Amino acid sequence: MLRISIQTVLRGALMAAGLASLLAATSPLQAAAQDRMPMRVAVEGAFPPFNYLDANNKLQGFDIDIANALCEVGKFECQFIIEKWDDIIPDLVANKYDAIISSMSMSLERRQKVAFTEKYYNSPSVFIVRKGSSISDVSPAALKDKKLGVTSSTAQESYANHLYPEMKKTVFRSSPELYKGLADGSVDIILEDKLAIYDWIANTKAGSCCEFKGPDLVDVTYFGEGAGIALRLDDKERLARLDEALKTIKADGTYDMINAKYFPFSIQ
Incomplete structure (x- = not known):
């Protein structure tokens, strides 16, 4: 009986050592x-x-x-x-x-x-206005007395600063804040990435206030x-x-x- 117990202990020790070795080895996932x-x-x-x-x-x-x-x-x-x-x-x-x-x-x-x-x-960029807006022309001359909204540090901000220098601009920190500014009348028109704002206009109650205005803008210099x-x-x-x-x-x-x-x- 004693001999069997010793063998059992040795076998267990060897198995434990082997298991420890396996655990120490790098698994396939690792x-x-x-x-x-x-x-x-x-x-x-x-x-x-x-x-x-x-x-x-x-x-x-x-x-x-x-x-x-x-x-x-x-x-x-x-x-x-x-x-x-x-x-x-x-x-x-x-x-x-x-x-x-x-x-x-x-x-x-x-x-x-x-x-x-x-x-x-x-994705092109595009101007967006509230439905019923009197704005029909989005040229720099036609918009010079309007308030434009853009998001900070974007291609749209750079484009507006260079091509619409006479417009009064409000720079928003994020796109949701930009959209809210248009909806609540803080600005007359905004310039935004068309795909980014598509979901807001097409699928939200807040966005139903507004619509695209003018052609798609694809200037490589500003929008890449x-x-x-x-x-x-x-x-x-x-x-x-x-x-x-x-x-x-x-x-x-x-x-x-x-x-x-x-x-x-x-x-x-």
Whole structure:
């Protein structure tokens, strides 16, 4: 009996040692995680339907779904960081995060500070007025006595400052505040990304007050060639991996499924 007990103890010790060795070894999931490139992703979180916080304070939107798909296909270990729009490029350059996936238009001015992937969607800008407004002409001469609303540090603000210098302007901190300013009459007209405001106009009670006015604006100097993912100028490896991941999700149907979730038409 004693001999059996000793053997049992030894066998148990060996099994325990083996188990400890297995536990110490890297699991397949851990190995997969280690193979992924870390990527801190900045978003504004105040630009529905592209990126916003829902009732549970969780990030949602087209940008977030695209980012998650790219993180999966590109084998990135992603962490989202909410950042004020005014600080989003300076803090990228300062290495506080690695990428901006937040509907950033690839303007010539921004290209001097950051690198961009290929575009992941394209949207013109457009003027919006309240229904029944007397505004019919959106030329600089016709609007010089009107109050224009724009969002701070956007391509629309830059465009308005250069091409509509005589207009009185109110600069809002976020798109929701911009829309409210138009609805409540704080400004006569606003300039905004057409896709960004589409959902507000088409699908909300507040947005039913208002309508598009004038032609789509597609000036490459100010609005760039669509929205791209911004990275530091020297981050070439991550840029190449993101471009490859973009190609993949567009080819395998993932992009189209995300597109259809938010828009009844293609935004590529």
